[in-house]
Amino acid sequence: MSLATDPIAALGAEHRTLGETLLRHQEALIERRLAEAASLLEAYERELLRHMAFEERHLLARCLGGGAARWPSEVYRAEHRRIRQLLRRSIERLTRARAAPLTAAGLIALLDEERTLKRLVEHHHEREEQALFVELGSAGAPPCADGDPAPGSAARSRPDGPGPVSRTR
Ligand SMILES: [Fe+2]
Numbered sequence: 481m482s483l484a485t486d487p488i489a490a491l492g493a494e495h496r497t498l499g500e501t502l503l504r505h506q507e508a509l510i511e512r513r514l515a516e517a518a519s520l521l522e523a524y525e526r527e528l529l530r531h532m533a534f535e536e537r538h539l540l541a542r543c544l545g546g547g548a549a550r551w552p553s554e555v556y557r558a559e560h561r562r563i564r565q566l567l568r569r570s571i572e573r574l575t576r577a578r579a580a581p582l583t584a585a586g587l588i589a590l591l592d593e594e595r596t597l598k599r600l601v602e603h604h605h606e607r608e609e610q611a612l613f614v615e616l617g618s619a620g621a622p623p624c625a626d627g628d629p630a631p632g633s634a635a636r637s638r639p640d641g642p643g644p645v646s647r648t649r
């Protein structure tokens with residue numbers, strides 16, 4: 481099953497890759513490899529923003545008009561907005577923390593903040609995989625049947641197309 485022929489599977493695979501990147505970021509954070517931790521969190525943000533923008537443009541905006549969806553598209557959009565907020569806050573907090581020696585309390589505060597983000601993202605991805613992706617996948621047609629490129633094909637050359645999270649290690 482290739483990315484080009486199964487965009488829903490491609491988006492699901494991106495969920496798992498994103499989770500791995502966040503885990504690698506937190507491993508670096510705990511081991512106080514702060515430059516690497518920051519680089520991984522920025523890569524995570526970049527890929528997650530692109531992933532969500534693709535979903536909004538190609539799945540939520542154009543592909544959920546049938547009224548049979550378990551959740552209205554606004555539910556997904558609201559979660560995307562909250563994820564963007566929490567992610568930006570985590571990056572800013574890490575940037576501030578790097579300006580001075582990181583204490584144990586500071587490290588715990590960073591991880592606490594990221595736990596909220598991590599739980600929301602996991603919950604959101606579960607919702608998509610159990611509802612949105614199933615609904616689009618069972619429709620018997622590509623989720624974007626209006627001529628847009630499928631994830632993993634021409635989308636790689638698009639600024640908002642899904643693609644793999646870059647690995648920096
Ligand atoms: Fe999403």
Ligand SMILES: [Fe+2]
Binds near residue numbers: 491495531535605
């Ligand atoms: Fe997603």
